[in-house]
Amino acid sequence: MKPLSPASLLLLLAAASAALAHEFWLEPARFVVAPGTRVHLRRLTGENFTGEGWAGRYGRLELLRHYAPAMPPADLRPAAAAPDDSIQSTVTFTEPGTHLVALATNNATITLEADKFTAYLREEGLDNVLALREQRGQTAAPGREAYRRCAKTLVQAGPYNPADTARAWARSVGLPLELVPEQNPYGLAAGAPLTVRVLRAGQPVAGQLVLLWRRGARPRPLLQKLRSNQNGRVLLHLSGPGQYLVSTVRMESAPAATGADWQSTWSTLTFGVPGKARP
Secondary structure, three states, X not given: OOOOOHHHHHHHHHHHHHXXXXXXXXXXXXXXXXXXXXXXXXXXXXXXXXXXXXXXXXXXXXXXXXXXXXXXXXEOOOOOOOOOOOOOOEEEEOOOEEEEEEEEEOOEEEEXXXXXXXXXXXXXXXXXXXHHHHHOOOXXXXXXXXXXXXXXEEEEEOOOOOOOOOOHHHOOOOOOXXXXXXXXXXXXXXXOEEEEEEEEOOEEOOOOEEEEEEOOOOOOOEEEEEEOOOOOEXXXXXXXXXXXXXXXXXXXXOOHHHXXXXXXXXXXXXXXXXXXXXX
């Protein structure tokens, strides 16, 4: 098979991106609010930390849960769908402290032509799947993918409390693929690093590609691309105040029941660092 020219690769990447939105994240109207504030959490999909509203419906939700400081988890997923099948994701952050909201979806499926699927795998750094398709003689076959999404966001209600022992922000909530911060980003000193752990079904994942984004950063919002160490950890360097997105995607051979060849799981973590952002 002849290698793709740069122009052809760009066209294939554009086609793959149009067919399948990449990162999926939760984005509150404000990351820092007064206790008692009711905040809408937008559900966004897109690239380069620029997204459009997710059109998913109630039937796609596996989990939507609010973890407030020193409070039991609150299930935000209603027992039955609304008449218009919409999803309600407006949350009241009553207790002072750092809150966590988590969302997970079930699978949707997509099929991409072979060249488009290869371009998509290269763009996302999914070298393991590229190698497996080569080993299995599948490089000319379409890519049949089942994909699901996991998203977490941290919202600060009131001033940061260094004596916080509830640590709701550090909860591992049982997502299929999960990003767990080991320091509270709202309590970091300027220039301090943030350690994030990648968990798959609760277990650390080594060698997982993790991306760090900051909205409005120049020359581009993507700040870092790192692989997790043997304990599933990556060390991220925040570049100053602003809105941040940490993202990762994992793809493996899909169970037969999915009707697909590959199972991808996308996971994100969003938070804000107060203050005036700098480029």
